[in-house]
Amino acid sequence: MMAMWPKIVDWKELRFGVEIEFVGGNPESLELLPGWVISLDERQIDAEGMESGSELKPPPILWEEREQIQIMLNRLREQGATANWSCRLHVHIGLEPWGEDAVLPLIDAALEYQQTIQALLNTSEHRLLFCPPVTPDMRESYIKNPSDEAVLHEGRPQSHRCGINTAAWFDIGTVEIRYANGSVCDEEILRTIELCLRFVAAIGAGRKLSTDPLKMALELEAPIDGYPSDLPPPQWYQERCWLEESLIPILTPLAAELVPGGEIHHIVPVQDGIMVVIEKSGEHLFKFVLKPAAESWTVVRQVES
Numbered sequence: 001m002m003a004m005w006p007k008i009v010d011w012k013e014l015r016f017g018v019e020i021e022f023v024g025g026n027p028e029s030l031e032l033l034p035g036w037v038i039s040l041d042e043r044q045i046d047a048e049g050m051e052s053g054s055e056l057k058p059p060p061i062l063w064e065e066r067e068q069i070q071i072m073l074n075r076l077r078e079q080g081a082t083a084n085w086s087c088r089l090h091v092h093i094g095l096e097p098w099g100e101d102a103v104l105p106l107i108d109a110a111l112e113y114q115q116t117i118q119a120l121l122n123t124s125e126h127r128l129l130f131c132p133p134v135t136p137d138m139r140e141s142y143i144k145n146p147s148d149e150a151v152l153h154e155g156r157p158q159s160h161r162c163g164i165n166t167a168a169w170f171d172i173g174t175v176e177i178r179y180a181n182g183s184v185c186d187e188e189i190l191r192t193i194e195l196c197l198r199f200v201a202a203i204g205a206g207r208k209l210s211t212d213p214l215k216m217a218l219e220l221e222a223p224i225d226g227y228p229s230d231l232p233p234p235q236w237y238q239e240r241c242w243l244e245e246s247l248i249p250i251l252t253p254l255a256a257e258l259v260p261g262g263e264i265h266h267i268v269p270v271q272d273g274i275m276v277v278i279e280k281s282g283e284h285l286f287k288f289v290l291k292p293a294a295e296s297w298t299v300v301r302q303v304e305s
Contacts, residue, residue, distance in 0.1 A: 003101055004097070004099050004101040004102075005101035005105055005204065006098075006105070006204065006205050006206030007097055007204060007205065008205045009097045009201055011063070011197040011198045011200075011201035013062070014093055014197050014200065014201060015061065015094035015096065016061065016063075016092060016093050016094065016174075016193060016196070017059070017060055017092040017174070018058065018069070018089065018090065018189065018192075019056075019057050019088070019089065019091075019092075020056040020057070020072075020073070020076075020183075021053065021054075021083065021086075021089070021182050022054065022055075022056065022082065022087055022184055023044045023045070023052040023081065023083070023084050024046070024052060024053055024079070024081045024082055025053060025054075025076055025079035025080055026079050027040060027053060027056075027081075030076070031075060033058075033068055033071060035058065036056065036059065036068075036072060037056075037057045038055070038056055038057075039055040039057065040054055042054055042055035044086045044087050045086040045237070046084070049236065049237070053087070058072070060092075063194075066190060069186070069190065069193075070186045070190075073185075074186075076184050077184055081184055083181075083182035083183045083184050083231075084231060085231040085232060085234075086233070087181070087182025088130060088178070088181070088182050089182055089183055089189060089192060089228060090176055090180070091192060091193055092168060092175070092176050093174055093176075093177070093196055093200040094173060094174050095173055095174060095175060095200075095204075098204050100146070100169065102175075102204055103142070103166050103169050103175075104139075104142065104143070105203055106164065106175050107139050107151065107166055108139070109199075109203045110133075110162065110163075110164035110166070111139065112211065113199075113209060113216070114133050114134060114162075114164050116211050116213050116216050117179055117195075117199065118131075118163060119213040120227065121180045121181070121192065121195075121227050122181065122227060122230045123163075123180070123181065123230070124181050124230045124231060124233075126232070126238070126241070129158050130158050130159065130161075130178060131162065131179050132153050132159050132162055133163060134151065134162045134164060138150060138151050138162075147170065148167035148169075148170035148171065151165075151167045152167050155263070156248075156263060156264060156265065157263050157279040158265065161176065161178060163178050164176075164177055164178075177200075180192045180227060181227075181230055181231060182228060182231070183229075188226060188227055189228070191222075191227055192228065194222055194223065195217070195220070195222040195227070198220040199222070202219075202220055240269075243269070244267045244268075247267050248264055251267070251276055251290070252264060254276075254290070255278050258276075258278060258299070259278040259280050261280050262279060262286060263279055264277070264278055264279075265277045265278060265279040265285060272300055272301075273289045273290050273300050274289070274290050274291070275303065276288050276290055284305050285305060286302070287302065287303035287305065288302050289301050289302075289303060
């Protein structure tokens with residue numbers, strides 16, 4: 001079979017999607033363009049720590065169709081939706097011109113350039129949990145077993161997918177770039193998409209790029225700035241994360257008993273104890289309220305989703 005990589009493709013001819021997370025607004029009543037999806041189960045966190053907003057996604061589109069994004073963002077903003085520190089922006093780029101032949105070059109590109117892309121997009125430190133790096137071990141695993149499992153992290157569900165996520169090829173035929181901070185600003189989102197499109201097209205063409213962020217942007221003819229801002233989380237959220245990290249090693253064995261094969265997604269204090277939320281692949285979140293006793297933890301109640 002003839003190799004499909006490298007191949008020069010105009011970045012404007014690549015199909016893409018974008019996951020736009022937001023808080024506020026009224027997602028249940030948002031008027032959608034044809035093919036657009038609002039994920040009402042994908043909630044973010046507002047300033048008071050309450051679940052809020054949603055995630056908005058287009059169908060696969062081309063750069064020349066980007067006006068759809070502007071229309072939907074305008075509708076979001078008219079509802080009062082905003083992006084805060086809890087929101088993310090993920091860009092999916094279709095790999096149709098190269099097929100699976102592009103996956104290993106993208107893994108190699110991630111190993112060389114992931115810190116450069118992260119620096120260009122100014123990824124908030126607290127969001128690195130959601131976009132961990134590709135590792136040399138992943139490359140070796142992929143060569144032995146070309147599959148999504150080879151390029152996924154183990155551990156907390158939030159950190160399974162890398163910042164340059166080639167596992168998305170096996171799900172929907174894309175590479176996903178997960179480093180951008182949240183935004184509902186047209187210009188910031190379009191700049192981010194353009195950078196991702198130009199980067200993937202360059203890797204698809206077999207180009208060698210600089211690891212210096214400014215030089216890379218210039219080589220790609222991509223915007224050098226104007227990407228979504230780094231928004232630091234409030235102190236209460238940082239403290240909650242510190243508490244969570246301290247409790248996860250203690251509660252992991254109990255979580256495995258409560259939901260065999262599950263992994264702790266997050267932990268939050270509630271009025272009658274500590275709520276442990278456990279995710280099992282392909283299933284919904286399981287929520288248990290626990291209370292520490294002298295020698296063990298007691299399950300107070302299970303919370304129905």
